[in-house]
Amino acid sequence: MLTFYVLLGLLVGGAVFLIVTLLRHGKSRTENAEGLLIEQASRLQARRDRVSFGTFATHNAPPTMSDHYRH
DSSP, X not given: OHHHHHHHHHHHHHHHHHHHHHHHHHHXXXXXXXXXXXXXXXXXXXXXXXXXXXXXXXXXXXXXXXXOOOO
């Protein structure tokens, strides 16, 4: 019977931990102008990185001086 209570306590404790974590995560949303500008800059940088380092850009680019190709 003690094993059942321990198992039940672990399940309830885990559920409470997940609920608290999710509720706290919801409060950390950016709501001020400075945070929104930081998020916008991050999105733009991520878009530039996807274009610069995407499959088309890396595989179809002409060789440069730093590339070591054997002729």
